[in-house]
Amino acid sequence: MKKVFCVNITFNSLDGLVARVALALERRGYSINAIKIETSQDRYSEMLLTMTGQEERFEQVCRQLQKLIDVIAVEIVENKEVPVSAFAA
Amino acid sequence: MEVRRKNGAEILVEYLEKEGVEYIFGYSGGAALPIFDALYHSNIKLIMSRHEQGATHMADGYARVTGKPGVVLVTSGPGATNTITGIMTAQMDSVPMIVLTGQTNTNLLGMDAFQEADVFGISIPVVKHNYLVRNTGDIPRIVKEAFTIAGSGRPGPVLIDLPKDVTSAIYQEEAKERAEINLPGYKVPGKPDAGHVKQLAFYLNKAEKPLIIAGHGALIAGAMAEVMELAERLQAPVTTTLLGKGAFPENHELALGMLGMYGTAYANKALLDCDLVMSIGCRWDDRINGNPGKFCPSAKKLHIDIDPAEIGKIVKPDAHVIGDAKIVLKQLLPLIEDQRERKWLDKLDSYKKDFPLEYPKTDELRAQQVIEEAYKITGGKAIVSTDVGQHQMWAAQFFRTNQPDTWLSSGGAGTMGFGFPAAIGAQLARKNDLVIAIVGDGGFQMTLAELSTILIHNLAVKILVIDNKYLGMVRQWQEFFLESRYSGVDMVGNPDFVKLAEAYGVKGFHIDHPGKLTRVLTEAFAYPGPCLIHAEVIKEDNLFPMIPAGKTAEDMILGPPEGKMEMPEGST
Numbered sequence: 119m120k121k122v123f124c125v126n127i128t129f130n131s132l133d134g135l136v137a138r139v140a141l142a143l144e145r146r147g148y149s150i151n152a153i154k155i156e157t158s159q160d161r162y163s164e165m166l167l168t169m170t171g172q173e174e175r176f177e178q179v180c181r182q183l184q185k186l187i188d189v190i191a192v193e194i195v196e197n198k199e200v201p202v203s204a205f206a207a
Numbered sequence: 208m209e210v211r212r213k214n215g216a217e218i219l220v221e222y223l224e225k226e227g228v229e230y231i232f233g234y235s236g237g238a239a240l241p242i243f244d245a246l247y248h249s250n251i252k253l254i255m256s257r258h259e260q261g262a263t264h265m266a267d268g269y270a271r272v273t274g275k276p277g278v279v280l281v282t283s284g285p286g287a288t289n290t291i292t293g294i295m296t297a298q299m300d301s302v303p304m305i306v307l308t309g310q311t312n313t314n315l316l317g318m319d320a321f322q323e324a325d326v327f328g329i330s331i332p333v334v335k336h337n338y339l340v341r342n343t344g345d346i347p348r349i350v351k352e353a354f355t356i357a358g359s360g361r362p363g364p365v366l367i368d369l370p371k372d373v374t375s376a377i378y379q380e381e382a383k384e385r386a387e388i389n390l391p392g393y394k395v396p397g398k399p400d401a402g403h404v405k406q407l408a409f410y411l412n413k414a415e416k417p418l419i420i421a422g423h424g425a426l427i428a429g430a431m432a433e434v435m436e437l438a439e440r441l442q443a444p445v446t447t448t449l450l451g452k453g454a455f456p457e458n459h460e461l462a463l464g465m466l467g468m469y470g471t472a473y474a475n476k477a478l479l480d481c482d483l484v485m486s487i488g489c490r491w492d493d494r495i496n497g498n499p500g501k502f503c504p505s506a507k508k509l510h511i512d513i514d515p516a517e518i519g520k521i522v523k524p525d526a527h528v529i530g531d532a533k534i535v536l537k538q539l540l541p542l543i544e545d546q547r548e549r550k551w552l553d554k555l556d557s558y559k560k561d562f563p564l565e566y567p568k569t570d571e572l573r574a575q576q577v578i579e580e581a582y583k584i585t586g587g588k589a590i591v592s593t594d595v596g597q598h599q600m601w602a603a604q605f606f607r608t609n610q611p612d613t614w615l616s617s618g619g620a621g622t623m624g625f626g627f628p629a630a631i632g633a634q635l636a637r638k639n640d641l642v643i644a645i646v647g648d649g650g651f652q653m654t655l656a657e658l659s660t661i662l663i664h665n666l667a668v669k670i671l672v673i674d675n676k677y678l679g680m681v682r683q684w685q686e687f688f689l690e691s692r693y694s695g696v697d698m699v700g701n702p703d704f705v706k707l708a709e710a711y712g713v714k715g716f717h718i719d720h721p722g723k724l725t726r727v728l729t730e731a732f733a734y735p736g737p738c739l740i741h742a743e744v745i746k747e748d749n750l751f752p753m754i755p756a757g758k759t760a761e762d763m764i765l766g767p768p769e770g771k772m773e774m775p776e777g778s779t
Contacts, residue, residue, distance in 0.1 A: 129392060130389070130390070130391050130392045133338075133339070134327060134328075134331065134337070134339075137328060137331055138331055141331055141332050145332065162391070177519070178516070178519070178520055181515060181516035181520075182516055184515070184516070185514075185515075185516050186392070187335070187336040187356060187390065187392055187393050188392050189392050190391055190392040
């Protein structure tokens with residue numbers, strides 16, 4: 119069954135990161151609903167991402183995101199209905 | 208005295224030398240000119256291939272035998288894209304590799320420049336990690352990071368795309384000051400969780416019929432001694448995956464050979480009979496587990512793996528430990544209770560007697576007989592590389608592997624053309640060992656141009672071409688599942704392989720009858736130089752046992768099916 123999930127990815131380098139995340143998701147049948155990226159000079163950068171895909175594959179998708187070399191942490195954002203305002207500037 | 212500043216390419220070569228690189232397998236081109244120039248005075252030996260795919264498989268074979276990353280250097284555009292197959296092959300089998308690709312100038316990126324391709328983008332899904340270098344000063348850090356990533360944890364290929372202006376530029380500062388790696392997101396598992404190890408021991412000590420599957424992870428960790436101790440103390444039989452061959456000696460009384468789709472009947476029966484199955488560095492791939500939903504339903508499943516993403520991906524284990532197999536087993540062994548005997552080993556011995564690997568011995572030459580004879584003549588003391596297809600599975604069955612790091616086969620990717628160049632890489636690493644490439648007439652023709660390479664470097668590789676004039680594996684499936692509608696498998700037009708070898712200056716031998724087999728193989732294996740042995744075998748023959756894709760060990764067939772079989776639902 120397809121559900122909407124939200125994760126917050128902490129990462130080190132933006133080089134190719136959006137492409138890496140998008141390909142990892144696409145390959146496993148997940149589509150991206152929204153992405154918000156906040157880069158920072160003095161702490162690690164963050165990517166807030168909502169996506170839709172098969173519930174049974176969600177845990178594996180998170181592990182594959184964690185496996186990306188530049189990803190430091192993948193945190194599941196429990197409230198899956200993240201309001202659009204979270205993506206506002 | 209003014210120190211001459213180095214350019215990016217010279218810094219690159221300096222840092223490759225610091226990593227202990229002996230060989231670079233490559234093919235030149237415009238965008239990589241600065242790097243090839245920097246190599247001119249280096250101690251690193253350049254092995255020029257005849258196709259970039261060959262270069263990647265050579266680096267792969269070198270890496271599988273030594274455990275060190277194989278290094279590839281190619282030019283931009285088509286040179287780089289020709290490496291994608293080889294990179295994917297390495298990724299699927301967790302082989303460490305560094306691929307250096309020349310690239311057009313940074314200001315021309317995205318401008319459809321001559322021989323420009325988005326190699327960074329194209330390679331993302333098939334690498335462990337990749338880089339596009341935009342600043343010459345980043346080269347030392349990137350080289351160090353690349354080698355760290357490629358060779359640690361679960362090994363894999365790392366690609367570094369190097370624009371020509373970056374490698375040509377003179378670096379004004381001290382390069383070594385920028386050489387600190389910066390990988391906060393990359394963590395290799397450390398000390399295994401003691402609680403998890405205890406759980407593993409709990410299940411193992413309770414089991415009455417435990418079965419060990421040793422996979423590639425056991426070999427990468429160098430855990431052979433620990434696997435042996437565990438098996439002997441538990442009195443547990445050991446089966447290996449295709450990539451795990453060599454993790455446990457196949458001539459040991461507890462050995463069951465390879466399991467799975469074309470594995471031995473007794474390994475597959477053990478899978479059905481066991482009450483506990485433990486993977487040491489195997490990823491429960493669909494070649495051994497066609498239907499995860501029906502896999503060993505009543506057995507406890509344990510999993511030791513260094514990659515956390517593999518836990519629960521296909522099989523949900525009852526207990527698992529994340530870590531290096533050798534370290535985990537060392538922690539586990541003190542908790543294991545010794546067993547004197549196991550009743551079910553008698554049962555397994557009877558399976559070995561009743562369902563041995565066998566083939567008809569007639570006056571027609573068969574692949575199985577050629578391979579079995581090769582094993583007998585060499586006593587198994589050879590490094591064997593295979594290509595892909597029926598011959599690969601027969602080699603896995605009949606050429607037993609008793610030593611680690613002596614079996615090279617493209618498992619996850621099943622890349623045709625792998626066998627011969629991989630043997631070249633292995634021979635370079637092991638100059639004094641006998642290296643045999645067992646290849647089919649199909650796969651050999653994909654990378655045969657590397658015949659030049661073995662001659663130039665005088666590498667005494669023995670190329671055993673098993674020629675049945677078909678793409679046999681596909682033909683077998685068409686026979687069983689598609690009423691013998693042979694489509695796209697007829698290898699009509701094969702050359703005379705002996706004449707072909709001799710055209711390259713490589714000695715050729717020919718066998719077409721069982722009576723000639725022993726004499727010719729013995730002579731060829733003793734030949735002091737590279738040679739090709741053209742073994743013409745019967746055109747149509749089938750691999751058994753076979754578990755059709757998507758099925759379980761219960762559906763294993765040991766001989767030709769009665770009628771047409773249902774096309775398997777599982778992946779090919």
